[in-house]
Amino acid sequence: MEVEGRPEAAKCLDASRGDPSGFHQPDQLPAGELLWPIRDEQRPEVVHTVEEFLDALLFQPHVDRVVVLPNGVELLNQQHAIPEKLCRAVRKSSTIRSFLAEISKEGKDEYRARLWHYSIPGMEKEIKTGEKSKLMVDKIAGLAQQEADGVVLPNAPIYVSELRNAEKHWHPLVKDEFVKTSTMCDVYDFTPDSRKMPLWERSEGGIFLGERGTGSGFHIDQCMWSNVGRNWCGHKLFAIWPWADRFTVTEKVGKGRMLHLPLTDPDVELLGQAKCIALVKPGDVWVFSGAQPHTALVVGDALNISAYESLVPANAEAVFTLIRSNIKDMHPKNFWMDDEDLDELFEDVVDNIQRALKAPSLEQKIKERLQECTTVMRERGDAYCRELWRQEDCGERQRRREQDSSSSESEEGEGDGTAEGEGDNPSKLAKAVKKTSGNFSDALAASVACVDDDGPTSKKARNGAE
């Protein structure tokens, strides 16, 4: 049974916990905390109602914007999305090492996660283990070993990224959804309109836990979608650079660079060029585009807990941004995702739009927006996008995943070596999306002539522009 609407989403709520955030973490920054400088014109847009935020989230483009809903965790019924086991460990901890020790006491290899250290200012470094294991307990052992070896300094900040369940499980709210996500609920569960969007990925994002000096280094997402972040406790600085500068800035700064405090003079200059800088506070929910350079840095004494969902809103401009992923002159190449996975993701988008458009009670506003999205994919997409729609029109489309079911069971890799987290995931994304996106939908009645065009050579088509 699918959960539709807010009454079911209220299941996210349970008995009240001891303090407002439930995590026993300071909710204010210490006096004198060093922060990034923020000019007035760099501040994010702030909205104060659920309606305003949902309109921005679901129907507006996000490039060059950060839109914040203060107290959004409560307003969107996300207060109790973090599993109690993690809450217990956070409540007893003021450092990530302490949190990891608490989790380890529980003994069970229930979670997988990536760990990062920041022993050298301005650099993020993943803590990898010799084995292929992705279990958090093994990463914790790897951290201890690297500390013993002197690779990780004793006082180096530690970041936990993409913490999720090691094994798939049935979602606690949506009984027919098989997920790895460790969050108990998501923004996805708050509104039924989430299921009508061209894309919404909530399965693989995971939870991020950090302390002062941790965060995600400078990057662009592996596909050019949007992210909605929830911040349960702690403070996090978050910056984006202009879409128009995405090539020059990433070339200058490099992948994975951290803007640690105190800032160097070049860092101050770089932040001066940022399009938007937000100080994300406890309880904030915010939306941004991952298509432009961005980075995040935890500040303050509190442990920071956040999580992200990735989506493409029902907006033609947003879909046009997405379909320029993995195109040389549009999306810097060192951030590309696996090209075949991107093909599958585009298939999901076609399926999702088709399924939503076929729903009998679809609101006119969403219908019109989705039709605009379809037009963009047909007219401005690469050869593979146009081929997908041609096959859809002809009723001849069969998903490759149906032809090759084994691919859906393969395990993802370790990602691209950055704490890319702030919303983007490793290249397994598309395979995760398909788990929640329903079955292949029958073609709509053909509305355009089924003529051959550039053919289904997706990889060559995108790379052919080089």
Ligand SMILES: [Fe+2]
């Ligand atoms: Fe990101």
